[in-house]
Amino acid sequence: MDADSGREAWRTKWDLPRSEDGYLVTYVAGVVGRTAIVVSHGEYRYPVTYGIDLVTHKETWSDTSFKAQLVQGTRVLGQRRGGEDVLTLAAVDGASGRALWTGMEVPDESGAGQGWTVKAFAPNRVWVAAPFGRAVIDSATGKDVNYEGFGERLHEIEKCVDDQLRTTFCAARTVKGAEISAYDRSGKRLWRVGGPSDDSGRKQMILRSAFHGAVYATFNEGTGAAIVLDGATGADKATDSGYAPLLANTYVGLTYGGGRQVDVYRATR
Template identity: 45%
Template sequence: MAAALAGLVLVAGCGGGPEDDGQEGVKDTPSQSASGSAGPQEAPTPLVAHDPPLKFAPAGMWALDTRRLAAATLDGKNAYGYAQDHGELVVADLASGEAVGDGAGPKGDLPEDYGEDTLEKEPPLCERTRPGAGTAGGKRVAVGVFPTVSKGSGTTADTSVYELVTVDAATGTAVLQAPLGIAVGGDFCQVSGVSDTTAVLVLGGSQDGTPTTYGVDLATGRVSWDRPGFEGQLVLGGRVVGRDSAGGSVRVTSLDAATGKEQWQALERSGAQYRITAFSPEAARVRNVDANGSDEVVRLSDGVPLEIEGFGERLHEIQDCVHDQRATTICSARTTKGGELSGYDAVSGTRLWTVGGPSDTEGRSAPELLTAFHGAVYGRVVRDGRPADPIVLDARTGKDRESQPGAAPFQVNEYAAFTAQGVYETAG
């Protein structure tokens, strides 16, 4: 990979990035600047898949802003993010590090001052989360949404609407630039996910109200369905699962991603602040982050709560869970005996192993959990008075698999890794 990808990762927008997932003590980190290179450009080295990767090497010279890198998306041999001056969705080739084509923004005019002074401030609202990735018309596409303004004349006021933009991953050119007819405003603007040919967008909302979730056809750019008062947080298995506050009470609701038809409701509780993430391909983790917080796993097919060891236990607070996209889910927890890391069979929910916490009999230190991929768990071990050490564990056994991986990624595939230090190639 070459330094040219820096224009993408430097500016891929995000609110809260992985600064605390950092890798103090990681050796051979990429350069903090892409400037100063000279001489003829060499042909990019072909990408080599390592599945799962256990070793990482710096990808080249990079100018990084880790807040924004956290909102870039790895998708096979490409990465998706936002252009340096904002307002454009960009595809980058991981082998060369260069942009594929010119990228694309909305056809409509962006608001005045859009993206200005964001080196010191947060990026524009619509660029703070990862772009979506999907397939439409046989093409792999990056998916983003932007605000646009149509200036009025005379006594006619300006109008602002959102526009869906998709970019061909192979050519870096616009496939779709579709005004949605949805008025701009509120605290939500994100692509929650893509299911088949439907992009799921969460727009609007404010401190006094919840957003609306929309299903948009990637082939036509037409809004297929909408659900006011619903924040779609998880798009998985043809479903959209989210926090539903329509009608006053709060509950977890599942919708069909293609039609918006309601499938089930569960866990109705007054004022609940639900955060919903994947536990496995067949189950969702539902965490209530208010003062009377709870933590449960529900079946995606019908919303029925499942009994999972470690969830709902007194003095045992689950922090994060990550599915490895194969057979195992890894969860970190805070216990009376310090940090704990556990591995669960993704189908049965059976706990396979623990590191740290009250059940550990070997005296091992539980690593901080960053991510997991295809049977490998990536984290870092923090010890008093010493820099953090990246580590890779085996997802099925919890045993150390690689004690010197060279980096601690928070997003990874078989070709590349995004870390708090920069972009790394997989090397073994």
Template identity: 30%
Template structure:
């Protein structure tokens, strides 16, 4: 049984054919950084970018150079926060320089003997109207006296403008986390009001989710056996295990109380898709016949069936009003693209459109009403509400974007695919 704890927030992308090593001089970039305007959404990006840290594409890039998982990066203003299990780096998106590093106060776990730990992207939350960076780190707490050593999760909350830790809280993990060879993945899920939500998991078999009061810095609730992957309408949604079976599930984000549990599934992916829907991709138990559904976050009931082409596809919310999805045609390798209203789920447009002689792009992400992607003709941008081509090429096909920069794949030395950051230019 293969479980995916979260869905891509940026759809898969083919790599940009241009290497991105020869960016402008550091002095020129530093001067430009101070005056860089914000574009919501960007229409164009610089064609030369800065290489991001190594390892961001490990295990999430398939043989066709498409992303099958999200890179552990969060964009905030002109900074890219890159998460690892034992640190977070703040990177200036103007020049790729590391400006700060956030590390846990506790003892970071040690990797070895084939054991690897992972981290999701840090999350930007709001505390009392002020943005904050939420980052969980798995740590080792040494024993004292009769108290045995054990694994824990240290949750750091930082000022994202200064990359400085404001406060920390350390919570003990369940006993399964102490077993030898356990590989932990720590994920900052997000926040609902004053409650921050953090999940820690091991493979498909074990998970735990915590609710933290972001004002008092105390644990409110804990649910062992549940891995939250997102929050929608006050419900922490994700998957939970029970007697080796997996279910989509929803828990109240403020209290942790169970709200609903879905049917037993295989190969499932459960994700909050925008503020009003849960996206469920899975296979029926026994037949493993694929299906894709939009669920009501409050009840877990199916609100809409989506095209089967999306059973192995990806979807993204443009942070405004539209859900954009990308998959491949049934039994083919042809791209298929769909857009839905983020409130009603109504289909807005889909490609390909044979009558209009239009093909579907390989969608990479969407932001504030603009869809980014690529075809055999190069990078393209579409209007998220109408699906119509926009006149200006974005120059790159970003997989993650904000008003200041975009992250995209590019080849290095003519063969190796890496992640680069490109400033927004218009």
């Protein structure tokens, strides 16, 4: 689509494997340079990843055993089908599809390559979400990076958000409530609020989003009271914001209004 007009700029087609699946899911996982990374899978067919040249509109590479989930720089990270019922974390070069590394393994309980979720954690870091908020991985090497609280059965990481400045914030479910923690780029935990370490009474902190040093959360399961935390200290920055955006950037914050409604709020300093 043309970004200015919203009109279709071009379209292209390529062959997918034959399948008897009742439905087919195809999506763009990201873009590396001039190559779009596209994933296609069915209900029972393992995902196939394609590299589509955005200039020639042609397929340049494909991988029938790799499910792309995240693009970070020139690398594409996702799951590679290994032995029987096993998935391996892996990375390929986005421009060529060349394998770069393979990492941890998890069982493929679904049998269709739906093992876990790989999400951005920070520049050159990714978060493997299951089980128990399993680990933070260096996307260049595939090696674990030590972050306190990850992979603990009694401290399950449920969500992480990079504020796109210098800090990543994670929400965890613990045996004594839900908490939010802040991590710097070196892996040091800076602060935590909610959960067993918080004596303020806010035992159910729910992380919504974060951007440039502001952390948006709710802390009361009954009323969903919204709060803004200072990303540097965890201290209250605003306790009467009225809403906690699910997405935020320099210009706006977006919330889900129910049904098909999205509410848009102008950003303030």
